[in-house]
Amino acid sequence: MSTFPTDRHGLIRRETTLRLGIGDDVVSSAVKRGELVRLAPGVCVTATDDADDLYRLRSVGVATSARDHESSILSHDSAAAVFRLSLLHPKRERVHLTRIEPGAGFVRGLRAVHAGPVTAEWIVEVDGIRLTSLERTAVDVAMAGDFAQALVVFDRAFAADADVTTMAHLIESRRRWRGAGIARRALSFADGASESVGESWSRAQMIEAGFPMPxxxxxxxxxxxxxxxxxxxxxxxxxxxxxxxxxxxxxxxxxxxxxxxxxxxxxxxxxxxxxxxxxxxxxxxxxxxxxxxxxxxxxxxxxxx
Known part of the structure; x- marks a missing residue:
């Protein structure tokens, strides 16, 4: 098995391999053999069976390689992946980003760029990657999904010490947005004691059935x-x-x-x-x-x- 240079995130970048005299054909052969996984144009990673980790690395790779990476930051499911928040039915077809300045969203290739703006209070940096804060990420994911998905992400955010007041205020500021009602209801039931996606989804089904809470x-x-x-x-x-x-x-x-x-x-x-x-x-x-x-x-x- 060949050895390839990686950056601080564990990514193998084309500009680095070429600089070290490792041709594209060598990298392509490693991909065909299953040694490497191509995450994005010019970005590979050592093969792994961990789907969560692969998506996290793809998100980091796209966020640091896209030509508009200075004008947008990771958000939604991609920011959740960096925070290592487990989600129910995560959207992994594309990497999700949000514009920092006002502007329309678009989908292009591997990127789904959401409309901005994102103000400074909602921007954090994790391992050198800019992304929406834990609270903003949880609310974005919750408002884009159904009740069970919202409860799962809020449970995981609670377990990661997200601030409930901040999330409640953010939902209230978007009270006319689609998904606000679902997010508000899910937040009222959230509990960081839930230890897995399956336990949270179980509780969501109990709530929707009208059962007494355990x-x-x-x-x-x-x-x-x-x-x-x-x-x-x-x-x-x-x-x-x-x-x-x-x-x-x-x-x-x-x-x-x-x-x-x-x-x-x-x-x-x-x-x-x-x-x-x-x-x-x-x-x-x-x-x-x-x-x-x-x-x-x-x-x-x-x-x-």
Whole structure:
């Protein structure tokens, strides 16, 4: 495998490879072999399976290479990628930027440039890249999506210590804009205790079904030790979202995923031994919109008790 020079962001730029005597044919061959991924004209990166990281690097590459990069900054999903905010159904077909000065937006190639202006109070710099602030980014993403997408980005922004008052004021200043009502409602339900996109999407479906809101991340004491749960209602009903990476995150030193799964089963049995009902669901449950039907009989039973 060939070695290519990278800049501070981990990007391989054509001007650098040519200066070092590495021809375009060498780079193209590495792309064909799958060693490199071409992110934008003149910008490549070492191949990775991490889609989030690839989009972040593409955003950085386009933002620092486009001829209008001095007049616009990263925003929306691209700024969220730089902040490493996980989103629900992110828009990754293009890199999103917003004009600093007043001007119309346009779509050209890999860039979707949104109309400006962006005043200085909403501009920050992360790793040398200018982008919209955390609060402005969250509101922009929320107003461009549906309720679930808005709740997800606000949950992640809360977890990253975004200022709720600033976000509320920004939404209010755009109260006549499309998406303002959705963003306002989602912000009122946002909770940084939600630990993943799947947990936030689960809560969005609970809210839209009119269910009572659960407690998040409560720790129960059991015979096998502390049992931290995703959701619970009145310490009687527990809900657990089983994401694809859940057991990987739960791994202790020296454990295998199977070890973690067995430990989780014991934890669940210990909760049931205390008379607590445990319900689990997966990403597929959310995609198919089946969570409300899964939870409703148990919540109705709880309400009638």
């Amino acid at each position: 407690r998040l991340q409560h720790t129960f004491q059991t015979d096998v030790g502390p049992a931290r749960t995703d959701f619970d209602w009145d310490a009687i009903l527990v809900g657990e979202f089983d994401g694809l990476q859940k057991y990987g995150r739960l791994l202790r030193p020296g454990e295998t995923p199977r070890d973690a799964l067995i430990r989780e089963k014991r934890r669940e049995d210990a909760l049931r031994a205390q008379g607590i009902m445990v319900i689990r669901w997966t990403w597929g449950t959310l995609v198919r919109g089946e969570l409300a039907d899964l939870l409703r009989p148990w919540l109705d039973k709880l309400a009638a008790a």
